[in-house]
Amino acid sequence: MSSSAAAARALRLCARCCRTPAAHRAGPEPPLRGFDARRTLNVQAASGAAEAGKLKSIDDLPGPSSTTTLYWLFLRGYADKSHLLQDVQKNLYGPIWRSRIGPFDLVNVATPELVAQVIQQEGRYPCRAELPHWKEYRDLRGQAYGSFPSSSGPEWYRMRSALNPKMLKPREVVAYAPVIQQVVGDLLRRVELLRSRSRDRATVSDVAAELYKFGFEGISSILFESRLGCLEEDIPPDTLRFITAVTEMLTLSETVVLFPRWSRGVLPFWSRFVRAWDDLYDVARSLIDRRIAEIEAQVSGGEPAEGMFLTYLLSSDRLSRAEVYISVTELLLGGVDTTSNTLSWALYHLARDRRAQERLHREVSSVCPGRREPITEDLSRMPYLKAVVKETLRLYPVVPGNGRFISEDEVVVGDYWFPKRTQFHLCHYATCHDEEQFVGAELFAPERWLRDAGGSYRHHPYSFLPFGVGVRACVGKRLAEMEMFFALSRLVQHYEVQPEPGAPVVEPKTRTLLVPARPINLRFLPRA
Ligand code: HEM
Numbered sequence: 001m002s003s004s005a006a007a008a009r010a011l012r013l014c015a016r017c018c019r020t021p022a023a024h025r026a027g028p029e030p031p032l033r034g035f036d037a038r039r040t041l042n043v044q045a046a047s048g049a050a051e052a053g054k055l056k057s058i059d060d061l062p063g064p065s066s067t068t069t070l071y072w073l074f075l076r077g078y079a080d081k082s083h084l085l086q087d088v089q090k091n092l093y094g095p096i097w098r099s100r101i102g103p104f105d106l107v108n109v110a111t112p113e114l115v116a117q118v119i120q121q122e123g124r125y126p127c128r129a130e131l132p133h134w135k136e137y138r139d140l141r142g143q144a145y146g147s148f149p150s151s152s153g154p155e156w157y158r159m160r161s162a163l164n165p166k167m168l169k170p171r172e173v174v175a176y177a178p179v180i181q182q183v184v185g186d187l188l189r190r191v192e193l194l195r196s197r198s199r200d201r202a203t204v205s206d207v208a209a210e211l212y213k214f215g216f217e218g219i220s221s222i223l224f225e226s227r228l229g230c231l232e233e234d235i236p237p238d239t240l241r242f243i244t245a246v247t248e249m250l251t252l253s254e255t256v257v258l259f260p261r262w263s264r265g266v267l268p269f270w271s272r273f274v275r276a277w278d279d280l281y282d283v284a285r286s287l288i289d290r291r292i293a294e295i296e297a298q299v300s301g302g303e304p305a306e307g308m309f310l311t312y313l314l315s316s317d318r319l320s321r322a323e324v325y326i327s328v329t330e331l332l333l334g335g336v337d338t339t340s341n342t343l344s345w346a347l348y349h350l351a352r353d354r355r356a357q358e359r360l361h362r363e364v365s366s367v368c369p370g371r372r373e374p375i376t377e378d379l380s381r382m383p384y385l386k387a388v389v390k391e392t393l394r395l396y397p398v399v400p401g402n403g404r405f406i407s408e409d410e411v412v413v414g415d416y417w418f419p420k421r422t423q424f425h426l427c428h429y430a431t432c433h434d435e436e437q438f439v440g441a442e443l444f445a446p447e448r449w450l451r452d453a454g455g456s457y458r459h460h461p462y463s464f465l466p467f468g469v470g471v472r473a474c475v476g477k478r479l480a481e482m483e484m485f486f487a488l489s490r491l492v493q494h495y496e497v498q499p500e501p502g503a504p505v506v507e508p509k510t511r512t513l514l515v516p517a518r519p520i521n522l523r524f525l526p527r528a
Pocket residue numbers: 128147148149160219330331332334335336338339342393398399402403465466467468469470471472473474475476477479480
């Protein structure tokens with residue numbers, strides 16, 4: 001296909017997408033009042049360029065060489081601050097640039113308009129990035145591919161369609177509330193234990209580590225329909241093995257992908273990566289098998305199989321047993337530190353901003369007087385709580401840069417034409433921190449998300465996509481929100497949260513996800 005034909009096709013696609021395609025309806029945040037959705041597309045400019053034959057090619061893109069990128073990463077110290085490199089490079093090269101490092105050849109886009117253009121041409125089966133090392137592990141062990149992130153195409157779509165009903169339909173997700181509330185109860189008991197044991201009888205050290213256990217327990221209680229005991233004083237050995245394997249696998253995943261295959265026999269990373277996957281898969285499979293045995297016992301005893309997520313997956317016959325093993329494992333991988341880091345940052349800011357914390361406390365107390373445990377219906381009357389979570393995700397988008405690997409079509413973005421199999425990097429951190437989109441972008445200001453904020457706020461809908469967008473967006477969004485809303489509301493019902501005296505400012509660092517660069521220690525003072 002010639003480049004101008006490809007451009008015309010891509011633009012037709014864009015124009016259709018502009019009329020809110022079904023695939024994207026559920027994805028991005030709805031535009032704020034008064035926002036013109038057509039602003040998302042640079043259709044006229046690109047179409048003019050196409051007609052005039054002015055589209056440029058990927059080779060015309062500005063950007064650093066591999067050596068320059070290595071210089072920025074390792075000599076200028078951005079290796080664990082790649083979120084900040086988005087802004088540095090945007091300033092140097094403009095809003096769209098090409099960068100190469102190791103096996104990666106990326107086209108970076110750093111304005112909401114350009115992000116929108118990529119997404120609107122992502123095709124039927126969007127893919128984030130190729131993860132050859134995950135696929136290789138699956139092939140090594142003869143396992144099925146999962147929904148995230150190791151599969152793509154119609155296979156991914158089939159698996160994802162099996163998961164969506166129980167994960168994304170609000171009516172279905174509400175059913176998980178009692179289980180999540182139990183886990184939040186355990187979190188409160190854990191906070192009470194830790195603070196009462198501390199020297200000043202108030203401080204919980206490394207809050208993110210505790211919330212990690214909460215995230216692990218919360219998501220496992222839904223996925224495996226069993227409690228693992230992550231928040232207990234003595235964590236059961238198998239649970240500990242599970243937690244260690246998840247952490248080890250995710251950490252090694254970043255390293256393994258950078259080294260060539262021939263180095264696997266020489267360097268220790270690949271064999272450790274395989275061992276961590278084996279451990280993690282093994283525990284997940286035995287938890288699922290245990291649940292299957294329970295269900296079989298119920299059924300053979302003449303009782304109906306009662307359960308929620310896992311029971312549904314196992315009984316719906318939409319996925320094979322092998323596919324259930326891997327989908328549940330991969331859901332777990334997506335669902336732990338995303339939620340726990342967001343909660344950690346929210347508490348960090350609430351502790352430093354008394355006014356915001358008191359406003360949140362007032363809201364929760366007025367909806368649930370006498371420290372009544374909130375139920376899902378209450379959440380719709382807590383706009384400030386939701387604003388706190390949104391603002392946290394804006395300042396610290398857990399996934400600071402997402403990907404789209406467009407393999408099906410040639411695409412046009414800005415005034416460039418790109419061949420099939422182009423890997424785009426969507427610079428969400430840069431768009432969330434863009435002063436043109438969010439005035440006072442570096443400030444924690446939950447009010448900006450409130451409808452009564454006076455309409456001074458008009459950001460482009462693609463500038464804030466914390467859960468991604470379109471059919472490939474986060475499948476755990478509703479569950480994650482429920483966990484965070486319940487945990488935050490109940491923590492502020494019971495405690496006033498304060499920073500330790502003289503506590504340093506905590507910056508984020510990139511470890512695939514955006515995480516605190518140092519431990520966050522907070523004081524939890526019981527409310528009268
Ligand atoms: C604050 C919490 C969370 C955030 C900010 C978050 C963010 C994201 C983002 C940005 C993506 C990529 C979407 C895209 O490419 O458009 C994603 C994908 C995904 N997330 Fe989440 N997530 C969170 C919690 C969860 C939870 C609790 C689960 C598990 C139930 C989960 C499971 C997944 C899965 C399986 C995918 C891949 C979906 C696919 O490829 O089809 N996430 N998430």
